[in-house]
Amino acid sequence: MTSLIGSIRHALGFTAARRGRERSPGSAQHDGERFRNVKPRPVEGFAKTLSIAWNVLVNKPSGTVPTGALPVDTLTRAQLEAAPDRSLYRLGHSTLLLKLRGQFWLTDPVFAERASPFRRLGPKRFHAPPIALADLPPLAGVILSHDHYDHLDRETVLALAATTKVFLTPLGVGDRLIEWGIDARKVRQFDWWQGVEMDGIAFTATPAQHFSGRSLFDGNSTLWASWVIVDDDLRVFFSGDTGYFDGFKTIGERLGPFDVTLVETGAYDKLWPYVHMQPDDTVQAHADLRGRWLVPIHNGTFDLAMHRWYEPFERVIGLAAVRGIALSTPRMGERLDLAAPHRGERWWRKVVEVVDALDVAEVADAPKTPRRWFSCRGAGQANS
Ligand SMILES: [Zn+2]
Numbered sequence: 417m418t419s420l421i422g423s424i425r426h427a428l429g430f431t432a433a434r435r436g437r438e439r440s441p442g443s444a445q446h447d448g449e450r451f452r453n454v455k456p457r458p459v460e461g462f463a464k465t466l467s468i469a470w471n472v473l474v475n476k477p478s479g480t481v482p483t484g485a486l487p488v489d490t491l492t493r494a495q496l497e498a499a500p501d502r503s504l505y506r507l508g509h510s511t512l513l514l515k516l517r518g519q520f521w522l523t524d525p526v527f528a529e530r531a532s533p534f535r536r537l538g539p540k541r542f543h544a545p546p547i548a549l550a551d552l553p554p555l556a557g558v559i560l561s562h563d564h565y566d567h568l569d570r571e572t573v574l575a576l577a578a579t580t581k582v583f584l585t586p587l588g589v590g591d592r593l594i595e596w597g598i599d600a601r602k603v604r605q606f607d608w609w610q611g612v613e614m615d616g617i618a619f620t621a622t623p624a625q626h627f628s629g630r631s632l633f634d635g636n637s638t639l640w641a642s643w644v645i646v647d648d649d650l651r652v653f654f655s656g657d658t659g660y661f662d663g664f665k666t667i668g669e670r671l672g673p674f675d676v677t678l679v680e681t682g683a684y685d686k687l688w689p690y691v692h693m694q695p696d697d698t699v700q701a702h703a704d705l706r707g708r709w710l711v712p713i714h715n716g717t718f719d720l721a722m723h724r725w726y727e728p729f730e731r732v733i734g735l736a737a738v739r740g741i742a743l744s745t746p747r748m749g750e751r752l753d754l755a756a757p758h759r760g761e762r763w764w765r766k767v768v769e770v771v772d773a774l775d776v777a778e779v780a781d782a783p784k785t786p787r788r789w790f791s792c793r794g795a796g797q798a799n800s
Pocket of ligand 1: 657
């Protein structure tokens with residue numbers, strides 16, 4: 417009976433409300449009830465909410481999911497153990513494996529088949545992870561940006577818990593991990609501008625403009641953040657999810673410049689500019705941050721918007737070329753040397769035939785082929 421009442425209270429959001437309140441005395445990001453952004457989110461009327469839902473569910477254009485198999489460099493544990501320090505591997509969406517000082521750190525780990533609360537419903541991944549979860553080497557830590565399904569997968573973090581020394585999270589996200597059974601001694605939770613030094617590496621949770629929640633009743637009961645990682649003279653920025661805001665300038669001034677910025681470029685739409693960035697915002701954010709190399713993330717794994725799956729890459733390479741920004745697009749599983757990044761090949765073009773009807777400036781970096789719509793090559797399933 418007690419557990420039934422507990423479940424009902426949990427479903428109705430009582431746990432969520434407590435999670436936010438208990439974790440945040442003194443946090444400027446908490447209003448006593450929920451977490452909030454610096455600039456309030458514009459109130460969206462019922463009509464707009466309905467139009468977003470209608471577009472996403474009914475009006476989905478073609479091309480948001482690849483029909484050909486994506487090139488993925490498979491990885492072995494031995495390979496990772498032999499890799500030099502300052503290596504970075506994209507394992508998916510915003511899942512990035514960093515090797516620093518001989519140890520491994522993993523951001524927003526999602527190895528699930530779908531970014532969804534449901535096993536058989538919701539956005540299905542385009543490609544298998546480059547390495548199986550069970551084959552990963554032990555982790556010094558997991559770094560979480562927020563609690564949405566495409567960034568925090570319950571099964572993944574539970575599977576990692578035994579071999580991970582610490583989970584670094586924004587306020588409240590760590591409470592979720594503890595509720596799920598992860599040892600509280602492994603969980604460290606931070607407000608914006610707070611951080612910790614571990615094994616000589618400094619991690620700082622920094623602002624972002626987003627939102628959180630995993631059910632209808634727990635909106636903004638946990639905080640969202642970007643992260644700054646500093647290993648001696650190497651400075652890396654990880655955006656998590658965010659709309660464009662003036663916080664990038666502040667982060668750049670206080671903790672930049674950055675050798676590499678890992679910035680979200682995907683799942684954007686003109687209907688939700690406040691919570692995700694268009695590619696032109698991404699390159700501006702990179703400039704504000706005083707970044708040297710830009711690695712666009714939050715793309716190529718899940719279909720979470722209405723743009724074609726490869727559009728974020730095409731738009732951001734064009735914009736970066738125009739602005740003289742060094743851009744790197746490693747394949748999933750390809751090693752990127754954080755100390756000396758390389759441009760990477762335009763791997764998505766192996767799956768789709770160029771070229772698109774995007775703005776000329778945006779595809780300035782594209783090969784000189786006749787302008788026509790992409791058509792997907794190969795009949796293989798993306799997940800095969
Ligand atoms: Zn996301």
